[in-house]
Amino acid sequence: MTTAYWAGHAWLDGGVAERVRLVAGGGRWVRVERDAPVVEGDQRLPGLVLPGFANTHSHAFHRALRGRTHDGGGTFWTWRERMYALARMLEPESYQRLATAVYAEMALAGVTSVGEFHYLHHRLDGSGYADENAFGRALIAAAGAAGIRITLLDACYLSGGLGAAGYLGLDDVQRRFSDGSAARWRQRVSALTIAESDTARIGAAIHSVRAVPADQLAEVVSWARQRPLHAHVSEQPAENEATLAAHGCTPTELLARSGFLGPLHTAVHATHLSASDIRRYGDTATNISFCPTTERDLADGIGPASELSAAGARLTLGSDQNAMVDLLEEVRALEMNDRLASLRRGRFPLPALVDSLTAAGHASLGWSDTGRLAVGQRADLVALRLDTVRTAGALPEQAILAAGATDVDTVLVDGRVVVSGGRHVLGDIGALLREAIEPLWR
Secondary structure (H helix, E strand, O other), rough: OEEEEEEEEEEEEEEEEEEEEEEEEOOEEEEEEOOOOOOOOOOOEEEEOOOOOOEEEEEHHHHHOOOOOOOOOOOHHHHHHHHHHHHHHHOHHHHHHHHHHHHHHHOOOOOEEEEEOOOOOOOOOOOOOOOHHHHHHHHHHHHHOOOOEEEEEEEEEOOOOOOOOEOOOOOOOOOHOOOOOOOHHHHHHHHHHHHOOOEEEEEEOOOOOOOHHHHHHHHHHHHHHOOOOOEEEEOOHHHHHHHHHHHOOOOOHHHHHHOOOOOOOOEEEOOOOHHHHHHHHHHHOOEEOOOOHHHOOOOOOOOOOOHHHOOOOOEEOOOEEOOOOOOOHHHHHHHHHHHHHHHOOOOOOHHHHHHHHHHHHHHHHOOOOOOOOOOOOOOOEEEEOOOOOOOOOOOHHHHHHHOHHHHEEEEEEOOOOOOOOOOOOEHHHHHHHHHHHHHOOO
């Protein structure tokens, strides 16, 4: 059985085409026609149709911090204390309710695949649940309920930080995150792979060089092999300073010594890089996940996006702490932040921006068969209205620099309608978010 859609404008390889007919069958695009007439029975889509968006870096539980961390100014480190307070409260059941609502919010914003950087593993005292992957399975179930794909990037987290004298012990909250050793992490995450499906995959993550001692890094890289492997890198200058003092190199160089770098690997943030770091990422075609709304919220800084792209790295986008779930804002900020840093406009060609929003992001999560409106690709799409107060009058090819999440009208994931007329199949997602978040703070 096939379903046909007709769009006045659609982003095909290289740019916008007019009068496009898309036919889905078995969850994939079986026919893509340009300059096509409407056929009886076709479902008309409004505005501009794009491939589904990829959110390459999410911490779903951070969504409960939105609007609760801005009093008193502070730094990344004071924000982290609020985050740790939240981490104390969660159990697998409450996290599943929260994540279902968060992933549904992502679907409303056009996200069809999410990379969940997952490090909340155990009980508050560090002991395991009867199912040692209870949290991971809860997140996979949440993505399924919300109708999007997930790559669960299970994070190794072993130390409480890094100082000039070496690695620090875990505090009372960080015990929830730790398996004790990379070998024990490997054993636990290997058991989780049984949960993989056509819409859920297991990848790996190195939380950071602060949280995984240098002699444990290679174990994580070895396990990942042909799976996606992500790591927080150089988000804060303090991380660079501590790594230089302890190891005499940058975090990027330390990771590279363990085998981290390459097309299946993704450096998250990469905000404070040296020239040699940038060359390493470019020479190895490593992915970079920029998360501009988080990086500005936490005053992290503006990363060297155009330099990384010019060197050969592939740029992707994430919502990170989910202070805002709007991938269109993330892609716009990628361009606009680089304008602020360079004092020049037009830093990225529009096809490059769309690639970072779609195909590049999906590939970094292990879903190389989606992100394009092309025969054989998974039947994902996002229909973006061009008649709203934000988009009215915009040229279709420039609409991503004008639109926001609220302009998303229709979302398909593997040929299934998840959002229609701006409404998720689960109903009132605002209510689901309130029901999941408010009890956590009582």
